[in-house]
Amino acid sequence: MSTIGFIGLGIMGGPMAGHLVAAGHEVTGYNRSAAAVEKLVAAGGIGAGSVAEAVDGKDIVITMLPQDEQVREVFTEIVRHAKTGALYIDFSSVTPQTAEWTATEGAKRGLRVLDAPVSGGEPGAVNAALSIMVGGSDADFQAAEPIFAAVGKTYELVGPNGSGQVVKAANQLIVGGTYALVAEAIVLMESLGADAAKGLDVLAGGLAGSKILELKRKTMLERDFQPGFRIDLHHKDMGIVTQAAREAEVTIPMGALTAQLIAAARAMGHGSLDHSALLLVAEALSGKTAPTPTDEADA
Template identity: 60%
Template structure:
């Protein structure tokens, strides 16, 4: 099976590499020639453009920054892909964009699924991503083996766009937990309590979370190398707020988290990991 992979960034590059390891023929394209060369060094093949990458593919995966990039690339995938092609958009974008992609693809005989992921760079490298999939159940079943090379929690959550709605819910929860962990660190340190010991206890109790498990020590050390950038989480919180508006529901804590993430970006931390919300909370406290 040949898989075309479009978008070889922080997440896409290790995901494509895992597909190569799983035995698939992977043809990759990215606007960065250096990233394409990295895929080739790992056993994949490079393409000069989207059309070339998808021409002979059985499955196409896009992992792009935002809705505008998907809106640009999806018509090329649909136009140059074969009938019956499985198209997995694993970007995090607006649900309405995913529904539009599904309609455009169906008109050309392409089977489109929105399949955003959670787990960050570590999950992408380890192949342990959580994948939430929207689209036709039969198309999901056909794509399941490929997704199995990328993640461990793979769930069909509903019709087109549903995967993106679940991802929006994921991002609002993740942002909220980062904000609260940041506040816990500030409280512990201001009170003269060892934050390492304090967060170790929290991680083993009801307050425990995946974020505490993998990020508490780097947050305490103020190490914010990006696994997932503030800039991208800012975009995702905008999607969550817009989804709430479309659904006609009030999410007050989500709105506050969105403002916290926006403050981090405004303060120049957009290129840092989203755990850098700690810097914003510290600034609040002088």
């Protein structure tokens, strides 16, 4: 079993750190929110008061942070305090450029580096069923397999450093596009008088079936958008997608449209909701939103 410093104990990182404790690893966690650290301690982990304290002397250092700026800031602290030869795993979703930067800077300090963004949202983190796409060397991937096995169901080495983030961008492209189409299908069925619940049941069992239909059709129909993965974060990820496509000189018209729909959801004030709230955008575009009290008074 390894000693692990885990930075970022939020909606995803907290459950993941807990699974590593349950697997027998010694996990020291740090988060800006003291409550998140206390939750890890209650699960059998160790609390730290700083990044330096969390990573000092650890075999493995892990980050799970919202975006590039936080990863770069925390990694600057990690390279100052982690021991030579430590394995650094970044589960965050960031740009390939940031992943390559951590690999280059880490190598200068004797760290082994993997970028390992995940898919599966909060349910995947809670149930240790994440899909993990990993960039780095084969030797480092093999060393990290016990970590991946504790928090995920599927994990693959997809190329050198930065490749994990490229595959994650592709994942977010597909997920966002699928949510947009499911949202339109719901609006279409409801508007034409079909039983949308039964309709989605049928669709989920056929060629149109997807993980999104399997896991989200009921909550979407109920307009329950409690965040498993927020619109704000998917908006950030679609920025990574469009930037990567431009740099690769790849045309992604469906991806560009999906990015705009997610941006619209954010502009409408839905950034804190689950990305399934693209249904609200589809409704608004079709004039199907419920009238506000002001609208009713005007009528």
